[in-house]
Amino acid sequence: MTSRHLVALGLTAALGACASTPAPAPAAVSAVPPVSPTVVVSSAPAPATTPVPARLTPDAAYRQQAPGPGPEPTFHPPRWKRFKLKNGLDVFLVEFHDLPLVDFNLMIKSGGAANPPEKAGLADMTARMLDEGTKTHGALEIADQIASLGATLSTGGTWDSSNVSLSTLTRNLDPALAIFADVVQHPAFDDKEFTRVRDNTLTAITRRKDSPPTVATLALSHLLYGPKHPYGSPMTGTEASIKKLTPADLRAFYEANYRPNNAALIVAGDTTEAAIRGKLEAAFKGWRSKGIPSRRLPAPVGATGETKVFLIDKAGAPQSSIRIGLVGIERQSPDYFPVTVMNLILGGGFYRLDLNLREGKGWTYGARSSFDTRKTPGPFSAGGEFVAPHSADSVAEILKELNAMRDGDVTDAELARAKDQITKSFPARFATRSSTAAQLAELAVFNFPDSYLADYTKKIAAVGKDDVRRVARKYLSPAHLTIVVVGDRKSIEGPLGKLAPVEIRDLDGDPIVTGTADNAPANGQAPAK
């Protein structure tokens, strides 16, 4: 089927779907084995590279400039219904009858942000244990049944929600929904299964440190938010936090947060309210509402005001992973719309960062920026992967672009391009049941009114140059920037030091206590801190 080898190389890293839509690799034509692979006997020479005669396409007047668009197509987001089950569960239903599929996505409105600081990974582990056995069905039994039905069941989460997702053929809806409801309402958190999943997770966490880009992204958040803030640790936890978790912790998190009044169910696909409402009432009959604990997140530690480079050593790395960031904005912020436009002009594909560092300098495969917006302000990050000898140059150029965005104005052309890109591609967000469900999930998790989606493009269209200027000045403050570089310390520390003081950190972004093979100072002196 799809495969790693078949995943073709794309033009750009972040713009396209090339990696997720390789050519389908369908099955064999012939109905009859046996297989008799032939031995290759390719002794013929490769095709000659002799000059090929030119073929000239006749030019035409209509080719001299881009053809104009046809009449603007009308588009309205698909209508959805919203109703509450008797136990308080909020249900969004959007109908798609083109394929015989129904998707269910249950969002529990408590995610990684609900992790106590010493229990990083708690929400994620709780979600991942849901389908590892219920009070009446074992982990493998659930997996086998779901596979036999041709369905998919997955559990996981974000910073703001814990999710259980089911996709089933319409004809198998009843048995698939029964498993889904069982997993949501009756997880066993069995000791033996927990130990297996915990040990497996610990091994996965150690592998995370092998990847320089992952190390850089996690270290930036760690430095911006600090150890006492949930965002300061990876959502999936750390070795220390996962080792301390117990099934009782998961059960307590589950009991406190997995409640119908703290959840929304998005149903997208080949069904109707008449067909599904009664089934949902029956399936979730025993699930009871309860008060949800309120929590306040601590303030992020933020930057100290002095610009510093936090350098994490990956000896011999041919590229440096650079992340320049600060604490950004929350998803509900009224500045969300101007910030979205500003960020696109700064760090969207083939906008400023890319045009400078990729198309101009040739130092990277892609330079981007993003505001990760959550219920409370998530990180802004600008950067990418840059060829090692130009690590310091790349940091300097990114800073230059951030400064230019803050101190200057965007052009009319940039503003129009960015706004058009967002507004005119907006209908594509509703092209599939899963992308539509994702839009409804945003409404549910952030408690947006139903009119939010209809107003989205109007709010983008209303963004002016002055709005972009205002949010650039407000958020891209140099005093708040934290710079993380993961790369070959020996060759890049010197040049980076000419930009700003360099502080060496370990693979978690923490100060180095005792040097390890990977982090021993290259010059043999004590670490900076």
Place this chain on the structure above:
Amino acid sequence: MHARAAAALAVLAGTAAPPSPTADLPQIAFEKYVLPNGLEVILHEDHRMPEVVVDVWYKVGSRDEAPGHTGFAHLFEHIMFQGTKHIPEDKYFEFLQKAGASNVNGSTAADRTNYFEVVPSNQLELALWLESDRMGFLLERPSFKETLDNQRDVVKNEKRQRYENRPAGLVLQVLAESLYPPDHPYHHQVIGSMEDLSAASVDDVKSFFRTNYAPNNASLVIAGDFDRAHTKALVDKYFGAIPTGAPVVRRPGGEVRLAVPQRIAMEAKIQQPQLYVDYPSPANFAPGDRELDVLANVLGNGKSSRLYKRLVYEMKIAQSVSASQQSQLLASTFEITASPMPGHTLDEILAVIDQEIAALKAKPIEEAELDRAKNQIESETVRSLEPLLARAERLQSYNYLLNDPGFLPEDLKRYRAVDAGALQHVAQEVLNKEGRVVVTVEPNPEAPIMGRVVKK
């Protein structure tokens, strides 16, 4: 919802019960015709959303690269976005972004190169202008040398990002070089070598374009919300005048069989070892290919698979395991990968993999397990049909490999027809220790991130 789409895609039968070989199967409605210059055109209408996909495949990939020119097909793909006689440098994306494109990219594989854009339906003509201009007017642009030098650097950074700065990123190259002899088109990776990328010249670009980027070596799929008669006129207007090229000569190559088993020891700057077990296998659509898809599902697809149950769930000696039949045009690879839990070795895992493969050869699998695998494959296929771009790509793929864009129901039928005896037979024929490549990667903090070969 549009009636045509409903008729085209609606019906899928047989899942919880064993699939019936005669039940209705999903189809992707299409019309295919060929322009006088040889360009194949495939139209698929779907009016539910005001969007349209333009998807061009060129029947050229890294398999067409001669030794010394590795990575060229992909480097060339980058050049295709940099401008033409009528499209200024760095404006390709800008045109499409301003038009509201929701997805724009190109990709290069061993067997083909594709270029696509998903745009609002009122921007179809813009997409056709852009695609036809780079098919017809790529070479008549200024400052070729500067663009080539820049994109050469970009592609080298892509190689660093995807392979050299990725943990054990060298494995795929080692596997390709071990599975295929030096003169085989699959001996080298799509990304190519740094030396060959450095050596690529403007003359190479021009020659490659003239040889491969001709309408008779390409196919165009337009999918979505468009008027058919008007669209045909537009296709004619933009692509009709592009001259036919000479027939393309292919490098020879086919399925391979290894005379002796290979075991390659590698080490990398990683925390946990990795295991790769690769068997040369039949080409895409060749006899045995679909059985290997089913076998991969049975062995290593998710929590209901045999290897997951044994290695991860019961014995707890592997952190992860997966299996796949990686189908390609000339030859395929059946691959099993795994990584161990701390305190366990790759050889412990390999022994269990061998036991499970021996079990598949010794005894036909039970009907329930076979049906489970078939149901997963069939429902996954149905699920994959939802995005318009995925349907366009499927039409392209069937057209390229089988000259039949409408092969989908036949394809599904052939999965339904797989029986336990055929699976057993194919396992016996293909999954042999004597003809496989095993690559082990062990941690060594002194080794490069991408890894290095210790012993062949």
